[in-house]
Amino acid sequence: MSRRIYVNGAVWLLLLTAALWLPLIGGYMALASRVLVYALAAMGLNLLLGFTGCMSFGEAAYFGLGGYGTGLFLTHLTHSTVLAVIAGTIVGGLAAFLFGPLVMRRRGIYFAMITVAIGQIFYFIAERWNSFTGGEDGLAGFSRQPLHLGFAIVPLDAVAFYYFVLFFFAIGAGVIALLLHSPLGHTFIAIRENRRRAQFLGIHVERYVWASFAIAGVIAGLAGALNALQNNFISPINLYWVESGNLVIMAVLGGMRSFWGPLVGAIIFVGIQDYVSSYFPNNWETFIGGLFIVAVIFFPNGILGIVRRRMKAA
Amino acid sequence: MSLLRLTNISRVFGKLVALQNVELEMEEGRLYAVIGPNGAGKTTLFNLISGFFPATSGEIWFDGRQINRVPAANRVALGLVRTFQITEVFPELSVFENVRIGVEAEARCSTRPWPGRALIRQINQRVEELLETTGLSAQAGRIVSELAHGDQRVVEVTMALSRRPKLLLLDEPTAGMGQEETAHMVRLIRDLHVRQQQSILFIEHDMDLVFGIADRITVLNYGKVLATGTPRDVAADPLVQAAYLGEASA
Numbered sequence: 001m002s003r004r005i006y007v008n009g010a011v012w013l014l015l016l017t018a019a020l021w022l023p024l025i026g027g028y029m030a031l032a033s034r035v036l037v038y039a040l041a042a043m044g045l046n047l048l049l050g051f052t053g054c055m056s057f058g059e060a061a062y063f064g065l066g067g068y069g070t071g072l073f074l075t076h077l078t079h080s081t082v083l084a085v086i087a088g089t090i091v092g093g094l095a096a097f098l099f100g101p102l103v104m105r106r107r108g109i110y111f112a113m114i115t116v117a118i119g120q121i122f123y124f125i126a127e128r129w130n131s132f133t134g135g136e137d138g139l140a141g142f143s144r145q146p147l148h149l150g151f152a153i154v155p156l157d158a159v160a161f162y163y164f165v166l167f168f169f170a171i172g173a174g175v176i177a178l179l180l181h182s183p184l185g186h187t188f189i190a191i192r193e194n195r196r197r198a199q200f201l202g203i204h205v206e207r208y209v210w211a212s213f214a215i216a217g218v219i220a221g222l223a224g225a226l227n228a229l230q231n232n233f234i235s236p237i238n239l240y241w242v243e244s245g246n247l248v249i250m251a252v253l254g255g256m257r258s259f260w261g262p263l264v265g266a267i268i269f270v271g272i273q274d275y276v277s278s279y280f281p282n283n284w285e286t287f288i289g290g291l292f293i294v295a296v297i298f299f300p301n302g303i304l305g306i307v308r309r310r311m312k313a314a
Numbered sequence: 315m316s317l318l319r320l321t322n323i324s325r326v327f328g329k330l331v332a333l334q335n336v337e338l339e340m341e342e343g344r345l346y347a348v349i350g351p352n353g354a355g356k357t358t359l360f361n362l363i364s365g366f367f368p369a370t371s372g373e374i375w376f377d378g379r380q381i382n383r384v385p386a387a388n389r390v391a392l393g394l395v396r397t398f399q400i401t402e403v404f405p406e407l408s409v410f411e412n413v414r415i416g417v418e419a420e421a422r423c424s425t426r427p428w429p430g431r432a433l434i435r436q437i438n439q440r441v442e443e444l445l446e447t448t449g450l451s452a453q454a455g456r457i458v459s460e461l462a463h464g465d466q467r468v469v470e471v472t473m474a475l476s477r478r479p480k481l482l483l484l485d486e487p488t489a490g491m492g493q494e495e496t497a498h499m500v501r502l503i504r505d506l507h508v509r510q511q512q513s514i515l516f517i518e519h520d521m522d523l524v525f526g527i528a529d530r531i532t533v534l535n536y537g538k539v540l541a542t543g544t545p546r547d548v549a550a551d552p553l554v555q556a557a558y559l560g561e562a563s564a
Contacts, residue, residue: 183418184426185427186411186414186415187424190404194404197402197403197470198415200386200402201390201395201419201476201477202388202395202477203415203424208424211425
């Protein structure tokens with residue numbers, strides 16, 4: 001119990017002070033924002049994957065939709081960055097909510113397949129609908145606008161944007177944490193542990209899978225919205241199944257059973273992507289793939305799984 | 315009025331007739347056993363009652379309602395809660411957490427994303443009460459998969475009790491247990507029956523156990539009811555002796 005407080009305190013302290021220490025170890029703020037964006041999406045996915053036990057391979061759909069929602073909102077409707085984030089979150093969440101009934105009855109590999117299929121539908125729509133989404137060139141021409149805080153106008157430069165992302169990351173992570181300690185979260189975990197037992201305790205398993213899917217979609221939409229603002233750009237690639245796979249890799253690499261696992265996974269993934277791709281621009285993914293194989297074989301509970309085991313043994 | 319009534323129940327799997335024209339009636343507060351050799355259709359009977367799959371024909375009445383088409387999860391809310399022959403628990407959670415899932419479902423708050431303190435206190439209190447009833451208090455914090463087999467089965471029974479069943483269905487509650495564990499489970503079943511007037515329908519293999527505690531017994535063989543009655547009547551029934559008891563004592 002008390003250890004959890006220390007761990008959480010340390011994580012938040014490190015995230016809050018990133019602007020101070022990150023440059024010292026050769027990082028830069030845009031990289032940190034990227035990590036947070038993907039960590040948030042992977043944590044949302046992990047609610048489904050690690051805590052409800054549903055193998056979703058289509059989270060990029062809601063991540064990408066969040067991005068398109070935000071981009072289109074800024075292009076056509078408003079100059080408020082915050083409203084655009086909210087709009088993207090709603091778009092991603094609503095899509096997941098509406099597609100939930102299609103996926104909630106599927107299990108295992110069938111769940112993975114249908115979630116991929118739905119994701120690919122959105123990918124092809126975004127790729128083909130040139131006049132609205134910019135087609136395969138992606139949607140550009142919008143940019144994050146300064147924040148109007150009432151007493152000041154804050155331009156979102158790299159450092160300010162990091163804290164902007166951290167603010168929403170904190171909300172998303174806080175919601176997930178509260179959820180996992182609530183009856184609803186307990187029920188999700190029960191479904192992961194044993195669907196049959198849950199059903200015969202009177203739990204309507206499918207409705208809860210739907211709820212988990214929708215909540216993961218909201219979080220993915222939020223992360224996708226922030227991603228669009230980070231790049232001032234969104235392209236169909238963000239909807240593609242490879243992006244879904246990346247999120248799964250982050251969750252598994254860091255540890256599916258751990259709350260902070262996806263954050264650790266995102267740090268490793270984005271870190272390798274950034275560092276290795278400057279030396280091997282065309283095959284940095286080989287490193288990720290290799291690491292993923294090693295992880296699945298030797299530490300199936302992810303990096304935090306090892307840490308936890310060590311701490312237990314000590 | 316009877317609590318549970320099966321009229322002319324049959325279940326067919328392809329060409330296999332697993333149950334044929336089974337009649338069963340049970341009053342509230344009874345401890346009722348279904349026995350029979352392997353493959354007699356005992357677990358199939360439980361699966362029909364609990365809604366695991368539907369009956370091919372016949373009617374299932376529970377607490378004054380015909381429940382043939384009621385989904386499994388809803389039957390639990392009606393008061394029909396079962397355990398499984400092969401223990402079904404939440405293996406990686408603690409004993410406390412296992413029971414809490416059921417308590418939260420019973421409190422109809424499983425959908426609550428942020429419960430109040432009063433609700434949490436109430437839930438925890440009820441979990442502790444249940445653990446006390448089944449003698450698991452000392453093990454509350456342990457991960458269920460690390461418990462002995464017998465204790466895991468007790469956890470499953472405790473979870474079932476968390477839904478305050480009107481009728482508790484126990485599928486071979488002592489399966490795979492040693493002598494001591496069996497004695498503990500039998501004591502638990504009898505306690506629930508005597509002290510809390512819990513209605514219990516259970517499947518059992520162990521003959522001595524059944525004759526020792528059941529009010530009434532139904533004997534199944536090849537999917538048909540061979541005999542129904544008090545333990546004494548059933549034991550004296552020549553058909554039963556031929557089909558089952560003879561075999562068991564051989």
